[in-house]
Amino acid sequence: MKHLQKLIEQVEKTKQRHPATPGSQTGSHTYVRSKSIVDPKQVALYLQENDLNLTRLINDPLLRERVIAGDDTLDVNYMQNGANASKPVCRITIRSSDGEEGYGTGFLIAPQILVTNNHVLPDSNYGSNSYAEFNYEKGPDGIPLPERVFRFNTSQLFYTNEELDYTIIWVEEQSVDGLAFIHQFNFLKLNPNLGKTKEGNFVSVIQHPDGKMKKVALRQNEITNLSLPKFVRYVTDTKSGSSGAPVFNDKWEVVAVHHAGIPRYNNEGQILNLTGGIWDKSQGEVQVDWIENEGVRVSSIIYDITTTA
Known part of the structure; x- marks a missing residue:
């Protein structure tokens, strides 16, 4: 089918652009996510604003978790805004x-x-x-x-x-x-500006996996790579049918359009299936061992529309 062939072509292009995020292609089927980067200036500012010192930060594990891991709470309107999105x-x-x-x-x-x-x-x-x-x-x-x-x-x-x-x-x-x-x-207004997310941030994807009823992969889906100028990499649950889904930050701004998974490869560069064997087209994309995902940056799409379309 042309649809499957076009998807395979896009997957091959992801391999040419950049390998999967380091650590994601282990022999285990468990995703290995990148660690969030801690900005020392932000830590220092937090200590200053809350009249805390570095000694307490080092000796108090609960405080250390709060400062370094960050605040995972969101405003209560987050869910309603997600429903609207x-x-x-x-x-x-x-x-x-x-x-x-x-x-x-x-x-x-x-x-x-x-x-x-x-x-x-x-x-x-x-x-x-x-x-x-x-x-x-x-x-x-x-x-x-x-x-x-x-x-x-x-x-x-x-x-x-x-x-x-x-x-x-x-x-x-x-x-x-x-x-x-x-x-x-309604519609989702696209923001052309850069900086809507950063590595280590979480994203959500609203999609129709396998063509089934609408689902949401909600947060806990980490941005793993922002080094590609036109694309963004992230770890999240997507399946066949998710192609074209919006990828959101915590403000429910669209940061990317989901377009391809990054499959697991063997040493010969062959795509592997979920059982560890070599995948071929007859198995369908649902049997590919996907380890990471890639979306097209909204800023790249808007630039192309305004300069070419």
Whole structure:
């Protein structure tokens, strides 16, 4: 299938750009996360502001944990803001003129404009035949919400960039059943500025893993590499169908568009599967032993849109 082949091409590009974060390719299937960097100036400032001294910091393990590990609490509106941020996220059913090929994730970045990966919607043929499904999720009572399907309109807008692996596409105003309008799902405003996250910070990903109902990988997903100018690496739980999902910081700002996993390789550079054997295309991407993830920086996407699209 073209969808799987395009994904494999993107995975190979991640290998060419940069190896996985040191420590992540151990023989164990347990992720090894990078350690957060402690800024000595911040520690000194904390001690000064709280009238503490270095001797107490060294001798008091509880204080040391609080200063160095940081405060993990968040404002109580964090969850509500996350629920609001999830509304513009949808499942994409990937179809070409030959039929259905799989699923991806996308999200609205402006009224009637949606972003996803190039390997999800690589050309106007896929754009014209695929569709977006909003509300494919459970409500507060655990009962599935009424799903709303929207068609794309490639004649109105379709732009894709294979290098950055993203596509923007126009969404029709009214759902297929005529019961919903796209503005009801709001949109996620993209911030073009750098500095929305840093190595050691946590991110969250709202996605449709394996094409299933909407899920969230909530915090405890660490940024591992910000050295790549156009991409960001992080450890989080994603699966097939998560491609095109928004990656958020704790302010629910989109910092990246998830696009590929970093697989485990053997010494010959072959991708390994979950049992430690050599993976091949016939096994499907769900059997790949993913050890890290990569997203396309929002700042890179905005720069490309404003200078090229």
